[in-house]
Amino acid sequence: MTVSGMLRKSRPATLDLFLLRCRYRVLVTVPLLSVGRRHSMTTVSYRGDQATVYDLIYDARGKNYDVEAERLLALIRDRKPDAASLLDVGCGTGRHLARLGEWFSPVEGVDLSEDMIRLATARLPEVALHVGDMRILDLGRRFDVVTCLFGVIAHVGSRDELRTAVARLAAHLNPGGVLAIEPWFTPETFPVGSIDCFCGQVDAYHVMRMTHHSAEGRHSRLTMHHLIGDPAGIHSFSVEHDLMLFSHDEYDDAFRDAGCVVTQVPDWPVGRGLYVGVQEGTP
Structure with missing residues (x-):
């Protein structure tokens, strides 16, 4: 289509x-x-008109959600071959979730923007989608994988909020679960x-x-x-x-403080790399 x-x-x-x-x-x-x-907060929430044309702009820009999802799948399988459930925080209009949902089940999504969630719901009517703030996120359940892509993490307002947000994402992981965060620039x-x-x-x-x-x-x-x-x-x-703008050390520290063993993946399609952490503990 x-x-x-x-x-x-x-x-x-x-x-x-x-x-x-x-x-x-x-x-x-x-x-x-x-x-x-x-x-404390620099977060931008896509609203109204801007959310409506979001997909149009990034399709014209050439963003390839399929390539990113396939690369992410390989990174997850390397670390947790039996991963099943997945939560995407900052899911936007659901483009990554639509592809990731082919490999993981159940999948859920969270976004700060009500308008983006409405668009994602229209695309993925069977998926549980939530309006929420990553700094205080508490869905009351855990997942094998939590993702936060496209630099969404940089919408927090300070280093303390970075640590808080990463900790809240990691709190939604099952033991041995995978946390993947795509950073913004350093x-x-x-x-x-x-x-x-x-x-x-x-x-x-x-x-x-x-x-x-x-x-x-x-x-x-x-x-x-x-x-x-x-x-x-x-x-x-x-x-x-x-x-x-956060440094590599600040991202590393946030993962470690959240109980994750982290590695930096430099060859991510967008070009700013990807941080992939594994929650310490035995599944």
Whole structure:
């Protein structure tokens, strides 16, 4: 099924409504759920219009969920061949879960954004999906695998919150379970001042996104401007994302404090590596 067909099936007329809104405004600034950069939470929650076009943007960008899921499967099987149940925290619209659900059962997902969970529910109506904050997560059950992908972990607001979030994820593991976290940039690798620009097409939709990278201390900021064109015209909106920059040692320490033996996997498809921990204890 095409992306536009999938969107029509899961949320009838929602993308069209988004584009209609844009036709009557030069710029749409999508509201974000965040607390000030010097306070405890920099978390962005995808809402409304931004959530609606999320899949369209990343399909045009060329993000390959299948390749990432297959690589993750191999890493999990190497560490826990009998892994069955899986929880994806920061599941977004459910693209990774859709593929991981072919190999693991049961699977569940968590996301801070109610709008993203609605989109994921439309894609995966049989999967248990929850609105929740990774720092205080408590589902009352454990899984063989817990994942947190695409840099979602960096939406916490401090090193203490990193440790708290990793501990809450690890608390949902069965003994011997696998915790996989995809990090954001480190302070040394974040490309301050750079501009990233891409153009892509999905069916009748042409997408262009230009991103400026800035930082203040450990806080990185992405300022993104989007153009989406379709036969009815060209539509624009902009968003900002604040994400924390943590070192490799800080990720390692958070895993160890949570009772996991961790290894860093450098050859992850996105290019920032992957941390894979195994919960200490005998299954």
